[in-house]
Amino acid sequence: MAAVQKVGIVGAGAAGLTAAILLADAGIEVEILEKAAEPQTLGSGITLQGNALRILRQLGVWEQVEAKGYAFSTLGLRTPDPAGTVIAVLEDIRTGGDDLPATLGMYRPDLTAILRERALQAGARITFGKMVTGIEDDGDSVTVGTSDGGSSRYDLLIGADGLHSAVRNAIGIEVEPQPTGMGIWRAFVERPEDVVRTDLTYGGPCFIAGYCPTGPDSIYAYLVEKAQERKHEDGPRIMTELAAAYGGPWNQIRTNLNHSARINYTWFTTHLVEGPWNRGRAVIIGDAAHSCPPTVAQGAAMAFEDAAVLAEVLISADHVTETLWKEFTDRRLERATAVVKASVQLGQWMLDGVRDANVPGLMNSLSTMLKEPA
Structure with missing residues (x-):
């Protein structure tokens, strides 16, 4: 018998839905509390590395994800010149195994919809409009109060x-995301025919100019700059001005950066809970426990892995004990810490203008670690 029979999950994102699927598949009663009033249908793109795809295959949704997204296994490097000259096309490490692509891009709401439907099919319940206002742990169970006056x-x-987790705050973990000094413009636009993988351009007016195909007809393009106060309504103008220095596919991307494009601006942030992620019978995973700049595109993968490992230890144990929490911590903390530190380090090298940094060495050691299942 599993260590738990009824589990509450706060948040209907990647981590929460993954945990819900695996626990419900094991016959555990699962309820997801989501503060949004209804499923979100708008968003940008997401880059999923191979180790994320490995978990999606475990969930039984890989074929649906593959059909909706755009898979590739190379990485292109371009120069910041009018031609957008390609200087290298590199074979990427397949961190999910040789039978899966190295990377897949897709529209984030499509991914969430696939996972949500799978969770419902597994028997999980999802309740929308439920904002957590309090948590009480009596040692044998957890009672959650919500903004509508109810409790479960x-x-x-x-x-x-997520990043600004109500659960993290309620259980007394006083760690909050901190800015790293970089900001990113993202735009969800039509895919130029010659965009068949992620291409990165370092230099020019931005630290990074890049894009990721998210389907047959779409990509998300991004420009990383020094963090500053920006207005979202200025996005089309600012992105167009910044992108003027980049050629190749950017010539077409620029023409699509009009006021109908979905453009947003956010600062890179990072945080890490450096120790057990539980307090009693409440535990945080995914962006609630750790976050980092998307410089190695591992945010979603870490969330999937957290959820999968947590579900595994809960299903295989007979009781919720310190031994269970130690196993979870031992399997997740070091791996997540390595991803956070590498992501922040890559960004700091760019901020500091370090030209001789061993980026290939860092990326290779990280990918080698991630190729081993969590």
């Missing part, structure tokens, strides 16, 4: 509620 009792609570 669970054997265990999983906080998968």
Whole structure:
């Protein structure tokens, strides 16, 4: 018998839905509390590395994801010149195994919809419009209060509620995301015919100019700059001005950066809970426990892995004990820490203008680690 019979999950994103699927498949009663009033249908693109695809295959949704997204296994490097000259096309390490692509890009709401439907099919319940206002842990169960005046009792609570986690705050973990000094413009636009992988351009007016195909007809393009105050309504103009220095596919991308394009601007942030992610019978995973700049595109993969490992230890144990939490911590903390530190380091090298940094060495050691299942 599993260590728990009824689990509450706060947050209907990648981490929460993954945990819900695996626990419900094992016959555990699962309820997801989501603060949004309804499923979100707008968003940008997401880059999924091979180790994320490995978990999606475990969930039984890989074929659906592959059909909706755009898979590739190379990485292009271009120069910041009018031609956007390609200087290298590199075979990427397939961190999910040789039978999966190295990378897949897709529209984030499509991914969430696939996972949400799979969770419902597994028997999980999703309740929208539920904002957590309080958590009480009596040692044997957790009672969650919500903004509508209701409360629910669970054997265990999983906080998968993102960067500004209400669960993290409620259980007394005083760690908050901090800016790293970089900001990113993202635009979801039509795919130029010659965009068949992620290409990165370092230099020019931005630290990085890049894009990722997300489907047969779409990409998300991004420009990374020094963090500053920006207005979203200025996005089309600012992105067009910054992108003027980049050629190749950027020539077509620029023409699509009009006021109908979906453009947003955010600062890179990072945080890491350096120790057990649980307090009693409440635990945080995914962006609630750790976050980092998307410089190695591992945010979603880490969320999937957290959820999969947590579900595994809960299903295989007979009781919720310190031994269970130690196993979870031992399997996740070091791996997540390595990803966070590498992501921040890559960004700091760019901020500091370091030209002789051993980027290939860092990326190779990280990918080698991630190729081993979590």
